Amino acid sequence: MTNSPIGPSLEALWRQEVGVSLGDAAFQMSILHWVNDGLLTVFFLVVGLEVKREMTVGHLASRRSAALPIAAALGGMVVPALLYALVIPAGPWSHGWGVPMATDTAFAIALIAVMGARVPVELRIFLTAAAIVDDIGAIVVVAVFYSGDMHPAYLAAAAAVVVALALLSRSRVYLLSPYILLGIALWTFVYAGGLHATLAGVVLALFVPTRPPANLAALMTQASTIIASEARHEGEVLRHGPSTPALHALDAIFDRLESPADRLLRHAGARSSYAVLPIFALANAGVAINPGVFVGHGWLMAAIVAGLAIGKPLGVFLMAAAAVRAGIAVKPAEYTWRQLAGAGALAGIGSTMSLFIAGQAFPSASDLSAAKIAVFAASIVSAVVGTALLWGPSRQELIEEAPQGASMQVS
Structure with a gap:
């Protein structure tokens, strides 16, 4: 659409100002900002609720179970950023080190789902948890390093809302409406305070109760x-x-049996997957394809591709292996190291979040276009490599890598 005759009209649509006014007071943003700062908050709320549920009542409730994806996610953020910094020359592009840090959870999990029974459920849980931690890390990076000027008064008001959320949660309030109302107030104050507004979604998720009521x-x-x-x-x-x-x-x-977190996930989860992310992609993925985009942007594109396609799988695999070797984490016998490496390669699919961070890091239209093309190229390479590694681990590999008890079951 961007490269068709309607491209200029589409761009003008995203730049259209929309807001509310009351007398002399007005609050307006472009439709693109409403998507990136408003709608995407729902995505991060869902992400935060999912990781909280997994770590409180789900598959990652035990410390050693949670340690493996957390270690992998940390490696998958640090190594790509370092590799980007090594490749990129000193200058304004150095600020883009956050672009290759992010994993597109939806695309990565979708590819695993397409492969069906070839990929163990345990590996899907590992990649989901690692990608969710990765996304939370990415939004923290955006909030700290890619936000605008800070306004202490609004940030103090946001802190007061966080205290109110903590009191609600501690008081075991299981009605969802107070959390939603405070979440809207938190979003407003975080945005006005100069931090990226999507941080409000993650913070709200921390305080929405995940367990059923005590009675x-x-x-x-x-x-x-x-x-x-x-x-x-x-x-x-x-x-x-x-x-x-x-x-x-x-x-x-x-209403009282279902935890507020589960109720919110039931209502917001599908909307996040089938509405929020597609609208975000439509608003942000458009890039004009012309030879001029590649001129003078070789190092920028190489750094992003290297960070996502090489740094991501290396970071995920090496940190996971180090955590297992140190005894901090345990690798389930249901999947092999080769399959874990394949999941690490899929983590290099950076589409949604990488585009989001690129939009914050590169104000220049030409730089942003080059960054988008590099993200797409790296994501395609990562998807192909990850799928190839996961498509056919031999039965013998499973038998050789499994412990004795698990080996007998496979036999």
Whole structure:
């Protein structure tokens, strides 16, 4: 679309100012900024909720289980940034070291899903957790290194909202609406304070409760009692349906049974995947393809490609291996080191987040266009290499690398 006759009109659309006004007070941003600063906050809220759930009640609840993807994610951020810094010449492009740090969670997990049973579920969990930690690391980098001028008064107000969120969570408030209202206030103050507004999504996720309420057994007993009472009026229920008071009571119990985090994920998760990310990609991925983009940008493009396609898999694999060797983490027997290397290669797919950081790092339109092309090229290379490594590990590899007990099961 960007390279078609409607390209200029599309660009003008994204630059259109939209906002609200009340008397002399007005708050306006371009549609592109609403997408990048507003909609993407929903994505980071979902990311934060997912990693919190996995580390509190999910597959990564134990310290050693969580250590492997966390170590891999740290390696996958540090090594690409260092490699970028080594390749890039000193100058304004040095500020773009954050571009190759990020992993596109959606694309990486989608490729693993397409491969089906060839990839163990445990490896999918590893890559998901590593990519989520990676995304949170990326947004912290954006907040610290790619934000504008700071305004202490607004940041103090944001800190006060964080305290209120902490008190809500500590008081075991399981209604979702207070968290949402405070989250909107937090987004406003973070944006006005000069930090990147999407940080508010991650912070909000930290305080939304992930566990069911403490009186879970009592709520289940209440629900059973209501259902048993309705069952005694079997004929009437068949003619008119359950009584209205019973339906209201069961609705109230259901709302209290499901944790606020699960409820929010159920409503926001699909919207994040099927609306927020596609709209973000449509708004940010457009780049005019012409020979002039490549002129004078060779080192910039080489640094980004090297960081994503080489630095990412190296960082993920080496840090994971170091964590296992040091006894900090344990590698599940269900996948091999070759498969872990394949997951590390898929982590080099930087599309969404790399484009996001590039937009913050390169104000020049020509620099940004070159960076986008490099991100796309590196992501394609990473996808091909990762898929090749994961497509066909031999059965013998699984038997040789598994412990004795697991080897007997494979046999």
